[in-house]
Amino acid sequence: MTGPLPHPERTALLEGRGATLHWDVLTGGPPATEVHDDRRAADWLWEIDGDSGARTLAYLGWARAWWPASTVAGVPALDPALLAAELAVATAAVEHLLDDEHAVERALAAAVGAVHPLAALAADPELGSAAAELAAQLAELADDHGIMLPDPVPASPSRSGFALAAGGMAEGDVVVLRGSSAVDWALVPQGTVDAAADATWTVVRRGGESVLEVSVPMAPAATGIPLAARFGPVELSLGERADGAVTGHAPVPASVLLLPAAQRVLTVYAPGFATPEAPADPDAAARRAALVAMARDRLTAPDATLTERAAAR
Amino acid sequence: MTVSSTDPDVTLPRGMVIAEAWAELGDAVAPLSNPSGRPLTRTVKLLLDPLVLRPVQNPHLASGAVATAHVDELRAAITAAGPALAATAAWFVLLKKTRRQEGITDGHPQDLYFQHCYELAHQHGHPADVPNAGSVAAGSIAEIHAPAARLTVAELRRFVTDPGRRTELTRLLDTAWAAQRGAGAEPADAGVTGFLATCATDPDPGLFASLVARAAGTRGAGDLERPGVARGYGLTDRPRLAPPRLGDSASKQLLPKPLDRSVFERLFAAIRQVVADDPDTVVRKEIHRTAQPWQLAEEASRVVMVLGREASAGLAGEEATGTGARLRSRWAREAYVRRVLRMPSAVPDDLRADVHGVRGAYLRRLWVRLHGKELRHEPLAAVELWSVLDGVLRSVIMDQRDRLRSALERAAR
Numbered sequence: 001m002t003g004p005l006p007h008p009e010r011t012a013l014l015e016g017r018g019a020t021l022h023w024d025v026l027t028g029g030p031p032a033t034e035v036h037d038d039r040r041a042a043d044w045l046w047e048i049d050g051d052s053g054a055r056t057l058a059y060l061g062w063a064r065a066w067w068p069a070s071t072v073a074g075v076p077a078l079d080p081a082l083l084a085a086e087l088a089v090a091t092a093a094v095e096h097l098l099d100d101e102h103a104v105e106r107a108l109a110a111a112v113g114a115v116h117p118l119a120a121l122a123a124d125p126e127l128g129s130a131a132a133e134l135a136a137q138l139a140e141l142a143d144d145h146g147i148m149l150p151d152p153v154p155a156s157p158s159r160s161g162f163a164l165a166a167g168g169m170a171e172g173d174v175v176v177l178r179g180s181s182a183v184d185w186a187l188v189p190q191g192t193v194d195a196a197a198d199a200t201w202t203v204v205r206r207g208g209e210s211v212l213e214v215s216v217p218m219a220p221a222a223t224g225i226p227l228a229a230r231f232g233p234v235e236l237s238l239g240e241r242a243d244g245a246v247t248g249h250a251p252v253p254a255s256v257l258l259l260p261a262a263q264r265v266l267t268v269y270a271p272g273f274a275t276p277e278a279p280a281d282p283d284a285a286a287r288r289a290a291l292v293a294m295a296r297d298r299l300t301a302p303d304a305t306l307t308e309r310a311a312a313r
Numbered sequence: 314m315t316v317s318s319t320d321p322d323v324t325l326p327r328g329m330v331i332a333e334a335w336a337e338l339g340d341a342v343a344p345l346s347n348p349s350g351r352p353l354t355r356t357v358k359l360l361l362d363p364l365v366l367r368p369v370q371n372p373h374l375a376s377g378a379v380a381t382a383h384v385d386e387l388r389a390a391i392t393a394a395g396p397a398l399a400a401t402a403a404w405f406v407l408l409k410k411t412r413r414q415e416g417i418t419d420g421h422p423q424d425l426y427f428q429h430c431y432e433l434a435h436q437h438g439h440p441a442d443v444p445n446a447g448s449v450a451a452g453s454i455a456e457i458h459a460p461a462a463r464l465t466v467a468e469l470r471r472f473v474t475d476p477g478r479r480t481e482l483t484r485l486l487d488t489a490w491a492a493q494r495g496a497g498a499e500p501a502d503a504g505v506t507g508f509l510a511t512c513a514t515d516p517d518p519g520l521f522a523s524l525v526a527r528a529a530g531t532r533g534a535g536d537l538e539r540p541g542v543a544r545g546y547g548l549t550d551r552p553r554l555a556p557p558r559l560g561d562s563a564s565k566q567l568l569p570k571p572l573d574r575s576v577f578e579r580l581f582a583a584i585r586q587v588v589a590d591d592p593d594t595v596v597r598k599e600i601h602r603t604a605q606p607w608q609l610a611e612e613a614s615r616v617v618m619v620l621g622r623e624a625s626a627g628l629a630g631e632e633a634t635g636t637g638a639r640l641r642s643r644w645a646r647e648a649y650v651r652r653v654l655r656m657p658s659a660v661p662d663d664l665r666a667d668v669h670g671v672r673g674a675y676l677r678r679l680w681v682r683l684h685g686k687e688l689r690h691e692p693l694a695a696v697e698l699w700s701v702l703d704g705v706l707r708s709v710i711m712d713q714r715d716r717l718r719s720a721l722e723r724a725a726r
Contacts, residue, residue, distance in 0.1 A: 005649075008649070008652040008653040008655075011653045013650065013653045013654070015650065018377075020646070020650075022653075034646075036639070036642055036643065036646070037513065037639065038377065039377025039378060039514065040377055041377075042326040042327075042328070042377045042378055043326050043327055043328030043329075043377055044326075044328050045326075046326055046328075046329050047328075047329075047332070047349075053348075053349055061654070065653065065654050065655035066655060092347060092348060093347060093348040093349055094347070094349055095347050095353065095354055096328075096347055096349065096351040096352065096353065096354055096357075097328075097351075098354075099707065100707065100711060101354050101358070102711075105421075106711075106715075143409065143413070143422075144409075144422060144423065145421060145422070145423070146418065146419070146420055146421045146422050146425075148418055185655075186652070186655075186658070189655065189657070189721055189725070190655055223725040224725055224726065225721070225724050225725040226724065270724075271659070272657065272659060272661065272720065272721065272724040273657040273658070273659055273721065273724075274657065274658045274659050275658070275659055
């Protein structure tokens with residue numbers, strides 16, 4: 001193995017036959033290489049150099065997992081269908097060195113929906129030719145692998161704006177305590193929660209009761225996966241989506257106010273995805289800020305991918 | 314990249330030698346290449362390995378490193394095959410075009426056509442030199458996609474549900490199981506450990522052949538007759554193995570564990586592997602197979618089950634060396650890879666048993682794969698056993714990832 005492995009959140013991973021390569025998306029430079037099977041790895045390791053197709057594939061895989069879409073930080077969401085198309089083409093380019101011999105079919109199966117956004121982009125003065133080229137590559141790949149692509153249908157009108165706010169503070173509420181906590185990326189799937197905004201909590205007195213209100217800013221174009229939160233001993237599900245946030249509330253015993261500050265921590269998580277037990281990660285804030293900044297730079301980078309350029313429009 | 318050395322101890326990566334020789338074949342083989350200019354995985358698997366380099370017969374051309382003494386031979390083999398490969402590529406393009414014109418969407422074109430195109434290349438040469446190439450291609454497509462000379466599920470069901478025959482088949486099943494083999498665990502064959510020690514790096518065909526010859530697979534199956542053992546391997550949910558039912562229905566989503574499947578379910582699950590078209594032979598053979606050690610018909614398959622059992626022990630936390638250590642390292646790596654891919658760390662209920670009992674998932678898939686190979690009449694060569702043993706674990710892992718992803722997608726809807 002060469003060099004220490006970067007943290008999973010900043011790792012662009014390539015699962016090659018007999019070896020895995022780990023690029024650090026924050027630092028660039030050559031990948032850390034972990035060889036598991038000398039003979040298989042020797043077949044292709046010699047051809048890996050700085051700007052190889054292998055790195056492109058690994059980077060796109062990183063974007064699919066960790067792209068920090070955020071309204072507050074100005075990082076638009078990537079279109080998952082476009083990204084899947086780019087992943088399929090990048091997979092095919094280096095299929096000879098991948099660990100999974102069905103990698104191309106798998107990637108293609110995930111990309112069939114891309115024909116629609118690609119068709120919609122075809123008329124774009126700036127991205128049209130790149131979109132047409134990607135569409136052609138995808139079609140040829142699908143043809144080679146016997147996978148049927150659907151006929152493109154005209155783009156559906158863009159999603160309407162956010163619904164009006166519901167719930168939230170009511171007249172007569174008295175705010176007793178409030179605070180905010182960062183959301184741990186590892187506890188929610190990509191593209192769910194705004195990657196740069198904190199979740200906020202408020203304890204209010206309402207009609208003689210203490211109520212905990214939680215609000216989590218959503219990522220742009222967020223998926224609808226159910227979220228929940230834990231605050232000290234209190235568990236609540238977050239079910240109301242409005243105004244770019246998902247919110248929830250739960251009655252709490254007044255004793256919640258007596259919790260030591262260290263326990264007045266809000267943990268947001270997706271129950272089907274992770275459990276809210278995460279080890280302390282003192283580097284997380286700096287690392288995530290750096291990843292958000294990197295993603296923002298990518299949007300205007302000369303080698304930005306079509307998906308990134310499309311998101312930046 | 315230069316491939317030349319006179320030092321006899323020096324080896325070169327096989328992939329590098331192939332890549333260079335391949336590059337010299339130029340654009341003529343582009344349809345068999347990927348965008349990096351390398352032969353496609355399937356080109357290697359279906360054409361170069363079995364038809365040009367033939368590593369089973371030429372083990373010195375098989376490994377990841379080729380001794381310089383053999384580099385020229387490897388290059389020469391590819392260069393000599395150049396015209397045939399160019400013609401194969403041209404036939405492939407033509408067959409794909411014909412396929413499109415005929416509106417055929419079945420199957421994987423590379424899988425279905427590559428070897429057929431290689432035959433066409435040998436039979437007719439380059440299609441550009443064949444005046445009626447178009448009709449040859451049309452004939453090939455018609456032949457390849459001819460409505461199966463293969464058994465279908467419907468035919469199979471019709472066969473086993475015929476009332477008169479059912480009685481006879483049930484009796485056959487009883488007879489096959491009446492001649493029960495004795496229980497008893499024999500001490501592990503030392504050859505098993507010996508073969509596994511170098512299976513991944515330098516497989517010993519002689520040792521594998523001797524394991525088959527002395528029925529190490531059959532002898533290693535005695536263990537399964539003891540209560541709870543086969544269940545411990547994840548092959549059954551029953552405490553003791555029992556004769557299968559004949560069965561007449563099956564559901565892809567609800568298949569029992571392999572050794573709990575009815576005769577019908579076993580064939581249903583593997584229907585694409587069945588190369589015979591006569592249900593009578595297929596069903597009778599399957600009935601016979603269910604009563605054999607490991608419920609497999611070939612001794613080589615049984616030996617591979619014993620090898621897989623030994624090699625997968627490390628997945629269940631036991632001490633592992635050689636092949637077993639390699640499998641364990643793949644599984645150990647998976648936890649990290651899942652974090653990098655941001656896969657769910659919470660495992661859905663229907664997947665928990667497979668993730669936490671990965672050895673069982675492994676042995677089930679290995680059994681299914683060997684069963685399929687028997688139905689396809691595919692031999693097992695010592696040099697490819699590591700790809701079978703390792704490929705099964707990879708396949709279990711990829712399947713788990715797919716299921717984790719789709720559980721997440723369902724939740725997001």
